Amino acid sequence: MIRSSSSIFSLLRQYRSIPISVASIVPYNRLSSISKPTHLRSFTKSSNFSSVYLNLSHFSLRFRLQHSMASDSSSPKSxxxxxxxxxxxxxxxxxxxxxxxxxxxxxxxxxxxxxxxxxxxxxxxxxxxxxxxxxxxxxxxxxxxxxxxxxxxxxxxxxxxxxxxxxxxxxxxxxxxxxxxxxxxxxxxxxxxxxxxxxxxxxxxxxxxxxxxxxxxxxxxxxxxxxxxxxxxxxxx
Structure with a gap:
């Protein structure tokens, strides 16, 4: 199991090219079809990876939504x-x-x-x-x-x-x-x-x-x- 935040964000950087929406529509057992670093291929077969990957995707999407809302709230309305x-x-x-x-x-x-x-x-x-x-x-x-x-x-x-x-x-x-x-x-x-x-x-x-x-x-x-x-x-x- 991955425990350190640095490891989690390392994973996020390596998978930044995968659209966020993939996490919500692709089951973890099909993630092996997505191009990824060789040293992580065996890890994708475990449920731990699926959990971490989905959590990271959720975190990234939530961050982007919050950032967008903050930008909108700072725009002049009048x-x-x-x-x-x-x-x-x-x-x-x-x-x-x-x-x-x-x-x-x-x-x-x-x-x-x-x-x-x-x-x-x-x-x-x-x-x-x-x-x-x-x-x-x-x-x-x-x-x-x-x-x-x-x-x-x-x-x-x-x-x-x-x-x-x-x-x-x-x-x-x-x-x-x-x-x-x-x-x-x-x-x-x-x-x-x-x-x-x-x-x-x-x-x-x-x-x-x-x-x-x-x-x-x-x-x-x-x-x-x-x-x-x-x-x-x-x-x-």
Whole structure:
């Protein structure tokens, strides 16, 4: 009988290439058909090996399940779990928006969609900000280099030309390995028609009062056309 933990883990390493599911479906007397080290072949004929092998497989499966559950539990479940930087470099804890309906948009200053989107976003905000709507604008320069300015220039453009009163955040990437964590969460919560990646400037995500991503809209979807969805989430239908 194997007594030491080092021997048990030695066995586990030598049989790591055997799928865990094999232990649950292959009787011990058929394990001899599985490729294994020569010095262990005689050992597989005993019931002791069957017991140890099954126990090791159970242990490995249990460990993997627990590790997976731990990873899942550490994944964000809500927008409110994120902290982001605003355009002035201040940290903003998005839990401060609990109870608010959020429209999150990646914006650009030199896009063909800029004028209409900024204008309608300002109109929506003026109409519903006192009823619980917040618009969170995230500048991004990944699409045609159409947001080349620094944060001060972006703020001046949005606030002077379009009278934007909603918060504007630090410039971020929304795609690729350098994508901001909040955008990785948004994309994983609501994929697009042709994949999760953001396709262009002014992609929009609607977030409910509990921080759940409930809708995603294409860049060409005008802010005014989703007013009914905003009203529904605000309870103002």
């Amino acid at each position: 927008i409110h779990e994120f902290t982001v930087k605003d355009a002035r470099g201040n940290d903003v804890d998005l839990s401060t928006y609990k109870g608010k309906v959020l429209l999150i948009v990646n914006v650009a200053s030199q896009c063909g969609l800029t004028n209409s989107n900024y204008t309608e976003m300002s109109e929506l905000y003026a109409k519903y900000k006192d009823k619980g709507l917040e618009i969170l604008a995230f500048p991004c320069n990944q699409f045609g280099n159409q947001e080349p300015g620094n944060n001060d220039e972006i703020l001046e453009f949005a606030c002077t030309r379009f009278k934007a009163e909603y918060p504007i955040f630090d410039k971020v990437d929304v795609n690729g390995d350098t994508a901001a964590p909040i955008y990785k969460f948004l994309k994983s919560s609501k994929g697009g028609l042709f994949g999760d990646g953001i396709k262009w400037n002014f992609t929009k995500f609607l977030v409910d009062k509990e921080g759940n991503v409930v809708e995603r809209y294409a860049p060409t979807t005008s802010p005014s056309s989703i007013e009914k969805d905003i009203k529904k989430r605000l309870g103002d239908s």
